[in-house]
Amino acid sequence: MGCNVLIVGAGPSGLFMAAELARQGLSLRIIDKVLTPSDKSRALAIQARTLEILYFLGIADRFISEGLKITHFSPISNQKKLTTLSFDRLDSPFPFILSLEQNKTEALLASYLAEFDIKVERGVELLSFNQDEGTVTSILHNHENGKQEEVKTDWLIGCDGPHSTVRKQLNLAFDGREFPDIFSLADVHVKWKYPPNQGMAFLDPRGILAAIPMKGEKRYRLIFQPPRNKMNMKNLQLIHGEVPGAPTLAEIEELVARIADPNVRLSDPLWIANFHVNSRIINNYREKRIFLVGDAAHIHSPVGGQGMNTGIQDAFNLGWKLGAIFRGKASPSLLDSYEFERKVVGKALLRGTEKITDLIFLHSKLLIILRNFILCQITKFASIRHRIISNISQIAIHYPTSEWVVERAKGAPGILAGYRGRDAKLFSQNQSTSLFALWQKSKNMKILVIKEKKGMDAFISSLERIEGVEVYILPDAFEDRDKEIERRYGMNLIYVIRPDGYIGYRGLLNDQDSLKDYLKNLIIRKFVNSSKL
Numbered sequence: 001m002g003c004n005v006l007i008v009g010a011g012p013s014g015l016f017m018a019a020e021l022a023r024q025g026l027s028l029r030i031i032d033k034v035l036t037p038s039d040k041s042r043a044l045a046i047q048a049r050t051l052e053i054l055y056f057l058g059i060a061d062r063f064i065s066e067g068l069k070i071t072h073f074s075p076i077s078n079q080k081k082l083t084t085l086s087f088d089r090l091d092s093p094f095p096f097i098l099s100l101e102q103n104k105t106e107a108l109l110a111s112y113l114a115e116f117d118i119k120v121e122r123g124v125e126l127l128s129f130n131q132d133e134g135t136v137t138s139i140l141h142n143h144e145n146g147k148q149e150e151v152k153t154d155w156l157i158g159c160d161g162p163h164s165t166v167r168k169q170l171n172l173a174f175d176g177r178e179f180p181d182i183f184s185l186a187d188v189h190v191k192w193k194y195p196p197n198q199g200m201a202f203l204d205p206r207g208i209l210a211a212i213p214m215k216g217e218k219r220y221r222l223i224f225q226p227p228r229n230k231m232n233m234k235n236l237q238l239i240h241g242e243v244p245g246a247p248t249l250a251e252i253e254e255l256v257a258r259i260a261d262p263n264v265r266l267s268d269p270l271w272i273a274n275f276h277v278n279s280r281i282i283n284n285y286r287e288k289r290i291f292l293v294g295d296a297a298h299i300h301s302p303v304g305g306q307g308m309n310t311g312i313q314d315a316f317n318l319g320w321k322l323g324a325i326f327r328g329k330a331s332p333s334l335l336d337s338y339e340f341e342r343k344v345v346g347k348a349l350l351r352g353t354e355k356i357t358d359l360i361f362l363h364s365k366l367l368i369i370l371r372n373f374i375l376c377q378i379t380k381f382a383s384i385r386h387r388i389i390s391n392i393s394q395i396a397i398h399y400p401t402s403e404w405v406v407e408r409a410k411g412a413p414g415i416l417a418g419y420r421g422r423d424a425k426l427f428s429q430n431q432s433t434s435l436f437a438l439w440q441k442s443k444n445m446k447i448l449v450i451k452e453k454k455g456m457d458a459f460i461s462s463l464e465r466i467e468g469v470e471v472y473i474l475p476d477a478f479e480d481r482d483k484e485i486e487r488r489y490g491m492n493l494i495y496v497i498r499p500d501g502y503i504g505y506r507g508l509l510n511d512q513d514s515l516k517d518y519l520k521n522l523i524i525r526k527f528v529n530s531s532k533l
Contacts, residue, residue, distance in 0.1 A: 006029050010106070011161060012109065013296075019057070023319075041187055043305070043308035044100065044221055058440055068098070069099075072088075074199070075375060083375070097305065099215065101214070124143070156289065166296060170284075176280030179357065182274055186272045189219055189267045204368075208360060224259075281343075282297050286336075294311025306392075337402055340402055447497075450490065460473055
């Protein structure tokens, strides 16, 4: 059975990829060789930027109602807080980290996908594929009935994780490094002296311990290194003949008592496991009609809870572009921007998480003491705390060097092209709304015209005739009573907001030729009365 897209892998990235493409109107199939969804919690953190994306789809509330809001995170040493990172002032409608188990995230995405009458085809494996100028031909094997099937699609998207079949069959190198240490995690009930609903990292010369709250009274994800694993993996294998098994609840309680609270009590473990850290990335996110998304393209340390969020944002970046091309609103060359934009993000993510992981997993007591002192000192500055939480929440991600981004108002106040559009309160007919609310469930490019007074009717009318573009005029249609738009976006400027919420173009109000060139040459393929723009 043919369709527009075949998606391989039904983790969070694959499910979101399918949901976004279905929303964009493409026909698709999503397959996974595993017969049943995972029941493991795995990735917990949903960051603010990902919640904004879910809000654009109209489903953020579903996730928030199932999860736990974490507004503070504190590194602790010798029973004392070194600092507190507060997310409650984050410049987002979602000023928190949402703690939600990955299996619940996957179930919510699958439920949304079912609203488009699409479900994951489980027990179906991709065996091989080839592509020509216009088609990808894939061979699938159904493990339940033993049958093979040939499928022809316009595009193939590999969301099939670190051991990606798609990546391997493309012979793409997965370069990077492997951290030698073995670590453990446990989802348990924790009774101790610390306040609930707050993330903590205990930076102790005797070992590491991170505690991430989960929904449910006194439930936490603990991440740590048992004393018996304090050698690298190679040496442990030489001693034990194999990597040692997961720690017992008693071992974990002993470690937490030593590092965090001598009176701690652990109970009711839901999941205990060992893991080790790889940090790798591919050089090519795209091979003609085949794309790689999420862990199939990049894997890294779990520090900061970035992995699942980055995969979902890969999918959102690619999804709107495929949708625009499918609907005839953009040139196929727009797809080149997927690799350029997301590879920059992926490389920066690996660099950052590797540095932080090296700092967290220091073994020298002297270096640990020095690290803790420096952390305490630098985080006294509000600007540094703001930078840290902006990066963790992923609202700081931007694409200013993308050639599909055009800045024509340098020096003017406001958000530069390539950066994430920011929310702002608006009023229409005395009803309160916001920019993000106006953009919710939209698949189109948005043109935001901000001017000091009414007028320019002919120009605005020409914009409104462009098919598949939404035009918002301030102050004609909306009131900026609190001056949020003016403070954030400036005045007498035109913005083109991409469907993923990033600013694709910014220019002066009187520079209409630059806007026309941007729309015609880089994004919009079909114009209505474009010669009059």
